[in-house]
Amino acid sequence: MIRTFGVTADSQLEMDFPLEDLNKKPFDWYWVDFDQPTPEEWALLDSFFHFHPLTIEDCLDRLQRPKVDYYDGYQFFVVHALNAQTLEAEELDIFVGKNFVVTFHHSSVDELDLVRKKLQRDASFWERGSVYAMYQILDKVVDSYFPIVHKIEDHLNEIDDKMSFDMKHFSMDTVFNMRSDLLWLRRTILPMSDLIYRVLNSSRFDLQKHEYTYFADISDHLVKLAEIVESNRELTADIRDSYMAMNSNRMNRIMMILTIVSSIFIPLTFVAGVYGMNFKNMPELEMKNGYFFALGAMILIGLSMLAWFKHKGWMSLFKQ
Amino acid sequence: MIRTFGVTADSQLEMDFPLEDLNKKPFDWYWVDFDQPTPEEWALLDSFFHFHPLTIEDCLDRLQRPKVDYYDGYQFFVVHALNAQTLEAEELDIFVGKNFVVTFHHSSVDELDLVRKKLQRDASFWERGSVYAMYQILDKVVDSYFPIVHKIEDHLNEIDDKMSFDMKHFSMDTVFNMRSDLLWLRRTILPMSDLIYRVLNSSRFDLQKHEYTYFADISDHLVKLAEIVESNRELTADIRDSYMAMNSNRMNRIMMILTIVSSIFIPLTFVAGVYGMNFKNMPELEMKNGYFFALGAMILIGLSMLAWFKHKGWMSLFKQ
Amino acid sequence: MIRTFGVTADSQLEMDFPLEDLNKKPFDWYWVDFDQPTPEEWALLDSFFHFHPLTIEDCLDRLQRPKVDYYDGYQFFVVHALNAQTLEAEELDIFVGKNFVVTFHHSSVDELDLVRKKLQRDASFWERGSVYAMYQILDKVVDSYFPIVHKIEDHLNEIDDKMSFDMKHFSMDTVFNMRSDLLWLRRTILPMSDLIYRVLNSSRFDLQKHEYTYFADISDHLVKLAEIVESNRELTADIRDSYMAMNSNRMNRIMMILTIVSSIFIPLTFVAGVYGMNFKNMPELEMKNGYFFALGAMILIGLSMLAWFKHKGWMSLFKQ
Amino acid sequence: MIRTFGVTADSQLEMDFPLEDLNKKPFDWYWVDFDQPTPEEWALLDSFFHFHPLTIEDCLDRLQRPKVDYYDGYQFFVVHALNAQTLEAEELDIFVGKNFVVTFHHSSVDELDLVRKKLQRDASFWERGSVYAMYQILDKVVDSYFPIVHKIEDHLNEIDDKMSFDMKHFSMDTVFNMRSDLLWLRRTILPMSDLIYRVLNSSRFDLQKHEYTYFADISDHLVKLAEIVESNRELTADIRDSYMAMNSNRMNRIMMILTIVSSIFIPLTFVAGVYGMNFKNMPELEMKNGYFFALGAMILIGLSMLAWFKHKGWMSLFKQ
Amino acid sequence: MIRTFGVTADSQLEMDFPLEDLNKKPFDWYWVDFDQPTPEEWALLDSFFHFHPLTIEDCLDRLQRPKVDYYDGYQFFVVHALNAQTLEAEELDIFVGKNFVVTFHHSSVDELDLVRKKLQRDASFWERGSVYAMYQILDKVVDSYFPIVHKIEDHLNEIDDKMSFDMKHFSMDTVFNMRSDLLWLRRTILPMSDLIYRVLNSSRFDLQKHEYTYFADISDHLVKLAEIVESNRELTADIRDSYMAMNSNRMNRIMMILTIVSSIFIPLTFVAGVYGMNFKNMPELEMKNGYFFALGAMILIGLSMLAWFKHKGWMSLFKQ
Numbered sequence A, B, C, D, E: 001m002i003r004t005f006g007v008t009a010d011s012q013l014e015m016d017f018p019l020e021d022l023n024k025k026p027f028d029w030y031w032v033d034f035d036q037p038t039p040e041e042w043a044l045l046d047s048f049f050h051f052h053p054l055t056i057e058d059c060l061d062r063l064q065r066p067k068v069d070y071y072d073g074y075q076f077f078v079v080h081a082l083n084a085q086t087l088e089a090e091e092l093d094i095f096v097g098k099n100f101v102v103t104f105h106h107s108s109v110d111e112l113d114l115v116r117k118k119l120q121r122d123a124s125f126w127e128r129g130s131v132y133a134m135y136q137i138l139d140k141v142v143d144s145y146f147p148i149v150h151k152i153e154d155h156l157n158e159i160d161d162k163m164s165f166d167m168k169h170f171s172m173d174t175v176f177n178m179r180s181d182l183l184w185l186r187r188t189i190l191p192m193s194d195l196i197y198r199v200l201n202s203s204r205f206d207l208q209k210h211e212y213t214y215f216a217d218i219s220d221h222l223v224k225l226a227e228i229v230e231s232n233r234e235l236t237a238d239i240r241d242s243y244m245a246m247n248s249n250r251m252n253r254i255m256m257i258l259t260i261v262s263s264i265f266i267p268l269t270f271v272a273g274v275y276g277m278n279f280k281n282m283p284e285l286e287m288k289n290g291y292f293f294a295l296g297a298m299i300l301i302g303l304s305m306l307a308w309f310k311h312k313g314w315m316s317l318f319k320q
Ligand SMILES: [Mg+2]
Pocket: A063, A064, A065, A089, A187
């Protein structure tokens, strides 16, 4: 579907007019949105707008890296919107010229509806032209990253806070899945941040001072997002290491219990086994207090073992 | 609450006057502090001061990243004060113009009281103007980071020093919590350091030579703080790795004890079990010295096992 | 084998003519391909083309690092094609002058056939000259990296997605082999990316604006490839760490089972052993209900142990 | 204590004269050393020398980060001497002007005595002026780092070389302590290296060509020290990882022994236990060769288990 | 020993003449090699050549870091040759002036013989002057690194390839020793690479265009060496992690076997122990089929345990 939006020379807003009107009427500026276009509509990028073949190739191939390229008469942006459910990056291609914006995307991008609604609200918005529209699109796309990133951050901080006293109520699986999600998000956020940085610092894209301020605001957000992502990647690594340290500790305690029990009873069982043998001639068995001497010896052996483990500091583990 | 502080053209200090006086009297410079302001007071940022909408948005949204933006007639700073109890960053927004400072914060920031007290102490202080007031605020905010960071550093050094000879009296939990705190502190300290660096090196913020010296002093402190934080993050990692190495060593020793005890007594118990069987026809049982031969064989087996473990170097673990 | 390709002054395409024709006829530009050449053919680099001895040394030594060197009248490129089966890098050396391209390679490089086919398809292609031919070669070489890298990425994402709920159906061996392959690919992709970056930014290689656009497109691809490789290296590390955490968890559970079973039955077996001893005088054995008291005591001991393990939270592992 | 050192206009050396003489006689250049000064002596920094309040603050606060600041008429250096016993950094503050050096330190700094002795040895030294004295101080301070760093390096190389064939004669504790020391040394060496780098490259500190050569020599040493420290930090990590790999290997071997012994004898003991039961009616017990059949079965079971372990390749561990 | 090599004004080569001839005859350029010189010969650096004291200090102190310093009339290089057996770095100091080269080394450096032989082969070589001789020395020194680095790389790739299917035939010891060697090699290769980079990019060392090409060729080699070293350091880390994962897996399997055997037979042995007790009144013992009931119960218990382990998926480990 192709959606049009234009501001005429006398500052009137027109919407959803046929593409051919662009050649007939004088527009101050216009915005054409290729929303999940058909192959017939793809062809218009070349036949109607005459964009460079490399940009059209980038539109049609899915998931280019976020970037900006400079052509005569327009800039070509590739930006990534994020699907909040799947965290999939969805490519949005934007051509910005002095008096036009053309957007192109294979999946639906809700942020464009928000921009459209904002622009049509008041003439003071729709009169600001194509760079302002472009700013609005980038702003909404980047704003939509925040709930995704903050959800992960909040979940991780919650796990980090409670893990010290209660290891049962969370699973490392969740942590590793979030770590994997953060890696994925970084592949969108870092190139987006580079892109805006290049817009701000390139001499080829000459922003007015007030436009500069707006793009700098987006840059702030992306720098902050990149910091959160990096910082939370480190936090997942710390949680993992903390988990491994606790596990290793717990393993030590489990093995200590097994070793104490085995080391005490296996020798005693051997002694009992000796006096359970059926040899004819075993003098101890005939002794009157043989049994009691044997019991006493066993208790002595057991207590010695216990004392040795206590001396080694192992008994503390039964107190905790 | 809005707190005012002004120096009149004849170098008199006035405090806590109504905001409207700023339009009536000529002030050399003034400082307006929005201390945990109400929404009605928020509105003054726009209606009275006419600050840029993006700066007002940053004031109202909580926890922007520390940064500095340049506008016509003023600079806009976002800085982070740290809550010493929770280590939470608390945003403090500062507008600095040639003859004014406006501060804005949602939580109480004690450092501002310190600055106010210092400035009102002597005319030599209050006559230095808005950039000096700004320096005082930044200086006090950054100074308040030190006790927080040093407390963690001292605790970690203490753990590091004693962990080699006594693993019982500290918990890895504490170390991991400090590691997590350091990660959090870094998210305040690094952007603050960037901010001051940009103030020092930007041509847009033209500092007098003596002002430069003061901001360079704050920069020193932030660089040192950043170094301590990074260095202590590495120290926590080293403590963790050291702990894991000790744990793995201890596990080896625990398992050696279990293996020695089991390997000696399980075969002996088997021999005793054999002669405990009730078969009618077991010639050994009838032998006169059968029992003593059996005992001797058992002692021989046990000693051979011991000798083998001694040969393997395992017996040293009973000496330690 | 030496394969020639030339465009004459009157825009005719000639192919597979003898090398000596280059001196006889005027060519607009030509391309000479040394395809797995014999030592006699090697000699032509010096005797016929008079290339610099250092470039010839680089051609003959196998596997130089990707790079570009600038000489009077030509640039010398070393690029790496990848063998899709073995992931081996195969060196392709390219000399590019104003009106010629000379390629040299010890193994067969399929991408060159693709370029040759594309160029001979239409005069609009073969008339574009040597830099365009060079672009086509680099483009095809870099395009051939994608299926290799994407195959690894897809396989890793599949493992990452299913590993949380089912650890049996993949092997860490596969993951480590892919990690090793990624390390190897990086040794081709990073220097290739540097190479194109230097072509784009060097003042010595003065590209026309439209040529610049084409090389920038290759640069995009290499940056994206480098990002995928780095990101997947991190993913393999995350999968490995996740695997280690699961393994350590599983080990804990195995040891818990062993400890529970041993701690319950070893003491009971000892008690049974005591009453299996053959001492003449063992009063309990003579008691009427001795056996039942003993059984009761054993059940009591067993249940106490179970209760203690339940209290410790260990019994949950039999439910899962 | 305040120690003075001055070269008069006629190239005479004077030492330990009262501070007031500096105002009375014309000195070519002089050096005043505040050696562990009293608070009364501190005051002279302000009252006699009129240094900037921020530099005095840095002198009095302990352990500033190494740095250099530029003031009108002098540079202010903070450098760190290292205490060879404790590895503690000891702050040494240096003011260098065209015709004076003022040093200030709370602990004794032996390197200053070395410099003093060198300078007073010959007029050719004491005539070189304040920058040469400054160079001598920095040189001696940095030279004193080498024995400390080399001692750690040698010890680590020794451990690294012998650890492969003999794990008993070193302790990981030592390695972790050296790792912690290296972290600490880095906090002195890296900022010192930055400091010299800034001296060499700053336009504000205009060194003569021959002076440049001397400071470049110190810079060499610091770069080498920084490399040794980093490289040895990595070596400690490698030793730790090597130790963990050996430990994990050893654990495997310990558990294999336990598993082999237990898996062979526990089933056999069970069989013996069965024929040790006291049921009235147990036909096997009455058989003439029952005992020998039972023994044979047990030997068969034991050998089968052994064969299975041998098949698994476990038996090799008894050979080593 | 001092070895001389000179080209006279009429392009004649003279060798091994006394040092004093340099003052008597006019030489186009000359090369003096201090090969493992005596202290008397050391003195000539100062008395005959008048080199700067700092360069002489660097010659006499062993193992300076590779570097280049610029003096009036000459450059001073410190480079490292590698001893192929011990991997020890051996310092080679080179002074290069417009018409001379002076080399100084405490150990024998074979590469210098190669250079000497090459230069004396043909007038076309010996006429190229001191910078060409210098290039030949650096080239031969760097070429000698390759066999050392490639030997390690090949060995590691071999281990990496076969480790997945056969863990017995290599030792982690070898891997850790190679990792340690790579760390050591890096300490030579990285500073050598910096050195050549500075030669290429410094304005103070003005190379002719054709000289530039030669030094760029050495730079290529060092960049490639640095890449191999880094890449192989990562490979050793990957092999180590892979080894740890396999070890942890193997440990799990060992413990599973122990747990299965113990969990089945320890309870059964207990049951046998109960009926081996000698109580007078044990009704079961008197039952006609008591023994067979007991055997049946034991078989039932054993099979239940087996079924539970099978249900848990543990039995698969006996198949592999
Ligand atoms: Mg992507």
